[in-house]
Amino acid sequence: MVERMLAMAANAPTTGNMQLYSVIITTDKDRKAKLAPAHFSQPAIMNAPVVLTFCADFNRFTRWCEINDADPAYGNFQSFISAMLDTAIVAQQFVTIAEMEGLGTCYLGTTTYNAPQIAEALELPELVVPVITVTLGWPDEHPVDPGRLPEAAFIHREVYADPSDQRIRELYKEKESREDSQEFVAENGKKTLAQVFTDVRYPRGNNEFFSKVFMDFIVKSGYKLPY
Amino acid sequence: MVERMLAMAANAPTTGNMQLYSVIITTDKDRKAKLAPAHFSQPAIMNAPVVLTFCADFNRFTRWCEINDADPAYGNFQSFISAMLDTAIVAQQFVTIAEMEGLGTCYLGTTTYNAPQIAEALELPELVVPVITVTLGWPDEHPVDPGRLPEAAFIHREVYADPSDQRIRELYKEKESREDSQEFVAENGKKTLAQVFTDVRYPRGNNEFFSKVFMDFIVKSGYKLPY
Numbered sequence: 287m288v289e290r291m292l293a294m295a296a297n298a299p300t301t302g303n304m305q306l307y308s309v310i311i312t313t314d315k316d317r318k319a320k321l322a323p324a325h326f327s328q329p330a331i332m333n334a335p336v337v338l339t340f341c342a343d344f345n346r347f348t349r350w351c352e353i354n355d356a357d358p359a360y361g362n363f364q365s366f367i368s369a370m371l372d373t374a375i376v377a378q379q380f381v382t383i384a385e386m387e388g389l390g391t392c393y394l395g396t397t398t399y400n401a402p403q404i405a406e407a408l409e410l411p412e413l414v415v416p417v418i419t420v421t422l423g424w425p426d427e428h429p430v431d432p433g434r435l436p437e438a439a440f441i442h443r444e445v446y447a448d449p450s451d452q453r454i455r456e457l458y459k460e461k462e463s464r465e466d467s468q469e470f471v472a473e474n475g476k477k478t479l480a481q482v483f484t485d486v487r488y489p490r491g492n493n494e495f496f497s498k499v500f501m502d503f504i505v506k507s508g509y510k511l512p513y
Numbered sequence: 514m515v516e517r518m519l520a521m522a523a524n525a526p527t528t529g530n531m532q533l534y535s536v537i538i539t540t541d542k543d544r545k546a547k548l549a550p551a552h553f554s555q556p557a558i559m560n561a562p563v564v565l566t567f568c569a570d571f572n573r574f575t576r577w578c579e580i581n582d583a584d585p586a587y588g589n590f591q592s593f594i595s596a597m598l599d600t601a602i603v604a605q606q607f608v609t610i611a612e613m614e615g616l617g618t619c620y621l622g623t624t625t626y627n628a629p630q631i632a633e634a635l636e637l638p639e640l641v642v643p644v645i646t647v648t649l650g651w652p653d654e655h656p657v658d659p660g661r662l663p664e665a666a667f668i669h670r671e672v673y674a675d676p677s678d679q680r681i682r683e684l685y686k687e688k689e690s691r692e693d694s695q696e697f698v699a700e701n702g703k704k705t706l707a708q709v710f711t712d713v714r715y716p717r718g719n720n721e722f723f724s725k726v727f728m729d730f731i732v733k734s735g736y737k738l739p740y
Binding site: 357 | 519524525529530534535538539570573576578580581584585586587590591595597601605622625626637641660661662664667671672673681682684704706710711714717723725727738739
């Protein structure tokens with residue numbers, strides 16, 4: 287079923303129809319145990335029956351060029367970006383298909399943090415970089431809708447209309463006043479919801495540390511950076 | 514209708530529910546004329562009634578943090594990657610919704626090439642980087658299905674099974690033998706389909722030049738790189 291859905295998802299458009307991605311299906315318990323620490327041992331890895339790792343992949347295409355008297359030059363930033371966009375697009379197409387089949391899906395945001403460990407666990411070759419992980423299973427709960435910003439927050443007509451401070455307060459008012467947001471602030475001993483993001487969830491130290499880890503890994507994978 | 518579909522697409526999941534994207538809707542003819550050269554004057558920009566530019570956006574979130582006594586640190590590579598993935602995911606969700614409504618969509622692969630000109634045309638502020646452009650309209654043709662690689666090319670079980678040269682030849686055989694592929698090779702005076710990609714469509718010089726342009730633009734937008 288997973289392979290059938292992945293084959294359908296592959297109808298999603300990609301850069302020059304190059305399909306610059308690969309997907310690793312993990313169902314084996316021992317393999318999951320190798321992956322789990324890279325995802326900070328989030329329970330979804332061990333508990334979901336299927337873990338999918340979507341990888342930006344210029345390996346297959348480059349090798350095809352090499353055996354066809356062509357001179358591939360895809361170990362660079364622009365090519366990596368194309369592969370990453372292809373990968374995200376096919377991942378979301380898969381998620382839509384899976385949810386339409388009644389499955390539950392969860393994106394894990396940890397893939398670009400610990401890409402080196404994930405690559406080792408999945409034996410990824412050169413020019414293959416893991417960027418998205420989706421866990422999959424039949425849902426046994428219906429999580430509360432986390433809500434979204436009003437569309438005026440992210441839709442702009444003709445030019446980007448940079449909002450005033452007052453406008454930003456209005457756009458985030460509903461999000462801040464949610465009961466779960468307020469619990470989040472209280473639990474973490476913070477004064478504002480924004481502080482939960484900057485001090486706890488996505489703090490400076492982590493962002494900067496994992497920027498270095500990820501960029502170093504991309505270079506090690508064969509993409510010459512910065513250029 | 515476009516705004517309604519964008520609001521639906523915004524149900525797509527994003528990193529920490531931060532919704533790190535913005536979408537600029539372009540319908541004005543003069544504004545399109547400003548955008549067109551950045552897309553190498555592909556006719557879809559002027560001919561399609563609607564052009565959507567999906568941007569990785571940490572501007573809104575950072576400003577929300579700043580006015581809420583928080584210390585945002587999102588001008589880095591990891592944060593940019595998160596925003597770019599969010600953006601690709603919401604773009605594909607939008608495309609799915611639009612196609613289900615009977616609209617025709619086309620991704621333009623030129624957005625990350627000429628990001629500086631696009632940012633100027635759309636007046637993008639700091640921390641906002643255009644990454645995907647989708648043109649939109651009621652379709653008046655049914656293009657030939659360009660085909661996809663067999664699923665064995667991109668699906669791997671448990672670990673990445675690096676294919677042999679012989680296996681790669683098999684996986685690309687159908688693509689190479691298509692009539693349109695063979696016309697492509699002949700028109701360009703090449704010997705193999707791979708050479709059309711490496712010499713004509715995505716050649717070394719372009720890839721390397723636009724790697725530098727895009728990375729410089731990301732830095733100029735406020736993301737510190739390499740880290």
